[in-house]
Amino acid sequence: MTVQPIRLFGDPVLRTPADPVVDFDKELRNLVRDLVETMQDEGGAGLAAPQLGVGLRVFTFDVDDVVGHIVNPVLSFPDEEEQDGPEGCLSIPGIYIDTKRRQNVVANGFNEHGDPIQLVGTGLMSRCVQHETDHLDGVLFLDRLDAASRKDAMKQIRAAEWYDAAKPPLIKESPHGRGIFGLGR
Numbered sequence: 316m317t318v319q320p321i322r323l324f325g326d327p328v329l330r331t332p333a334d335p336v337v338d339f340d341k342e343l344r345n346l347v348r349d350l351v352e353t354m355q356d357e358g359g360a361g362l363a364a365p366q367l368g369v370g371l372r373v374f375t376f377d378v379d380d381v382v383g384h385i386v387n388p389v390l391s392f393p394d395e396e397e398q399d400g401p402e403g404c405l406s407i408p409g410i411y412i413d414t415k416r417r418q419n420v421v422a423n424g425f426n427e428h429g430d431p432i433q434l435v436g437t438g439l440m441s442r443c444v445q446h447e448t449d450h451l452d453g454v455l456f457l458d459r460l461d462a463a464s465r466k467d468a469m470k471q472i473r474a475a476e477w478y479d480a481a482k483p484p485l486i487k488e489s490p491h492g493r494g495i496f497g498l499g500r
Contacts, residue, residue: 318356319349319367323477324407324455328365332453333372336386339429343373347384347427350375355382359405361443363450366406373427374447378440385434388424388448392417402442402456409475412468414456416442 322328336343346369354362354375363374375384396418403411420441422434436444446456457468472478 317349317352319353321353321357321362321366321405322368323479324404324472325479326368326406328368328370329406329450329455330453331365331370333363333365333370333451336371336373336425339386339425339427343371343386344427346371346373347375350384351377351382354405357405360439361447362405363447365450365453372451374451376440376443376447378436378443381440383434384427385422385424385432385444386427386429388422388434388444388451390445390448391421391423393419393421398438398442400442402446404446404456407455407457407472408477410468410471412456412460412464414442414459416445416459420444422448 346364346367349367350362350364350373353367354377360378361374361376364371372388373384373386374388376382397415398418399413399415401411402414402416403409418437418441420436422436422444424432424434426432434440434444449456449458457465460468473480
């Protein structure tokens with residue numbers, strides 16, 4: 316297990332949809348351990364493989380003393396209830412913007428051994444699962460913001476000491492319209 320460097324906003328891997336995991340092998344188990352160790356070292360609630368530069372559909376979470384992972388997650392929403400609150404990202408350090416998400420989520424996927432699992436989340440866990448699954452789709456939480464909030468976030472990012480003006484990041488609008496997730500961009 317090793318703490319790995321986290322890819323920052325502007326790195327193309329964060330905008331590239333991850334590939335499904337097909338081999339549930341030692342390499343995957345090592346990746347899961349690296350994700351957990353890096354996430355906990357950084358004090359994050361979640362971390363997706365693309366944030367370590369690995370284009371595979373797996374993420375880890377550490378919410379309310381529940382630590383785990385899910386491979387190849389598929390999300391569904393049991394109701395239309397929403398939440399709105401501050402959201403941040405280890406790939407966009409120090410930036411927190413109120414972001415709308417669904418209040419409740421069900422994620423079906425697999426553990427590191429290929430066994431089917433289901434994760435039911437509400438509140439912060441739901442936010443984390445949606446945020447990390449977005450990473451697997453090449454979507455950042457900034458993409459879910461309205462135009463004014465996105466503009467404010469970009470102003471904060473450009474002022475951050477980690478921001479590299481020589482590598483301007485790509486901002487895109489969420490591919491998930493109101494019909495699918497019930498949330499605006």
